Amino acid sequence: LYYKKGARAGIDLREWVPLVPTSAHTGEGIPDLLYLVVKLTKKLQRERISVRSNNKCSVLEVKKIEGIGTTLDVLLVSGSLSLGDTIVCAGMDRPIVTTIKGLLTPPPMREMRVKNEYIRHSTITGAMGVKVVASELDSALAGTELMVYRQGQGDDVELLKARCQSDVDSILGRVDPSGDGVYVKASTLGSLEALLSYLEESKIKVSGIGIGPVHKKDITIAAAMGDKSKCGGAQLGLRDAPVLLAFDVPVAAEAKAAAHKMGVKVFTADIIYHLFEMVTRYYEEIEAENAANAKPVFPCVLRIVKVFRTRAPILLGVEVAEGTLRPNTPLAAVKAGGVPLSIGTVTGMQKEEKDRAEAKKGEVVAVKIEKAPGRQIMELGRHFESSHKLVSKVSRESVRDVRRFFASQLGKEELALLAKLEKFFGVQ
Secondary structure (H helix, E strand, O other): OOOOHHHHOOOOOOOOOOOOOOOOOOOOOHHHHHHHHHHHHHHHOHHHOOOOOOOEEEEEEEEEEOOOEEEEEEEEEEOEEEOOOEEEEOEOOOOEEEEEEEEEEOOOOOOOOOOOOOEEEOEEEOOEEEEEEEOOOOOEOOOOEEEEEOHHHOOOHHHHHHHHHHHHHHHHOOOOOOOOOEEEEEOOHHHHHHHHHHHHHOOOOEEEEEEOOEOHHHHHHHHHHHHHHHHHOHHHOOOOOOEEEEEOOOEOHHHHHHHHHHOOEEEEEOOHHHHHHHHHHHHHHHHHHHHHHOOOOOOEEEEEEEEEEOOOOEEEEEEEEEEOEOOOOEEEEEEOOOEEEEEEEEEEEEEOOEEOOOEOOOOEEEEEEEOOOOOOOOOEOOOEOOOOEEEEOOOHHHHHHHHHHOHHHOOHHHHHHHHHHHHHOOOO
16 A cells, blocks of 8 residues: 555555555545655656646636636646736637636635635646636636637637637537427536437437526526427427436526426436436336327228218228227218318227227227217218218327327338328328
C-alpha cells in the first residue's frame, strides 16, 4: 500500500506498483489517488512535463452566485485567462461571445463549491480551476469548451463560434421537430448526449433538451410539448402524460409543484440505466392501459346469405368474404355506386347456437346488428338490400388503435384490406 513505510522509503516504482484503496460509495481514497498520480508524474516524467501556451479550457458548471450573477466554473488545462479577454462558449440557442469581468478562486485548501470569500486575479495560468465572471452566461452549457478570442493572433471569431456550437447543433438534430416525445434535462453536454443515445436506441422520441437544474419553466415547456403531441394522444382517448427526464440534476420545489399541477411526469436519477428503466417501465404501463381501453375496428367484408329479421335488431346469416369479423364491429352497407350506409353495430355473433368471439374468412355465422344510440333505425329491404356487401366501418381512431396495438394480429391480406377501407371511408 502506498502509505506503508516501505512505499515511502524510496522503492523502485518501476518494479513496484503502489496500491490506493478507494470507495465508489463514499469517495474515500480519491484525493490520495490524485496525490499519488501527481507525485509519480513529477518523479518519473519530469522531463516530459511542459507548459503549453495554447488555451485549453472546459466548462464544468454554470452557477448563479448571489451578488455576482451567473458564473462559469472552468478547468483551465493550459494557456491563460485574463481580465478583459474575449471568450467564446456554446449556448443552448446560439454561441456566446462575452468579456471576462472577473477571475475568482477560493482560498488555498478550500473547495470551490463551498461558499467562501473569493480571491480575485487579473490573470490565471493553467492548469487550474477558476470561476469566470462575465455577462450573458445564462444559457451557457456545462461540458463544453471555452475558447479565448485574441484578435492580434489572427483568430477568427466566427470560426470559434462555429467550433463551440458544433457539438450542440449535432445534439439538437436529435430533437423531434414535431414536438412529440419526452423533454430531457442533464447536468452536462456529455451526459445529455449519452442519455439521448439510449433513448434513440429504444425509439423514444425527444421533444426538447436542456442542461442544468429543472425549473418551473422546464415543466411549462414539457407540458406544452405534451399538449402538442395530444393530436394523436389524449384527444383521441389515449392516456399519454407529458414526461420530463432529469439526469443527474436537481428539481426545484416550485418545479415539482408545477409538475403535479400540470400533469407532467418527472423522472429523476443519477444513474443513466435507472432513468432509462423508469421511463421504459412507464411507457410499457401506459401502452398496456391504452391497449385495454382501445376500441379497434378490424377490417372485414361480409356477404348476406340469410335473413332472419329485417328491422332493429337486424338478424342475419353472413359469410365472411374477407378479413375477420368480431363483436362490436360497426357495419356499413355498400350501396350502388359505392356509397356506404351505416346500418349499426354487431352486438352478438353465433355459430351452431354458440357465441363466437370472432369469425374468419370463409366462415358463416349469425349476427345481431343494433343501431347506435341516436341514429336512424335501418331496415333491410327498405334502406339496403341483401345483395349489398357489408363492410366494417373504420374511422381515424379505430385505425390508429388497430395499427398501434393489434397490427401483429393481422396478416398481409387484412392489412391490405384495412388500407382499402381507409381509402373507401376517406380516413386521413
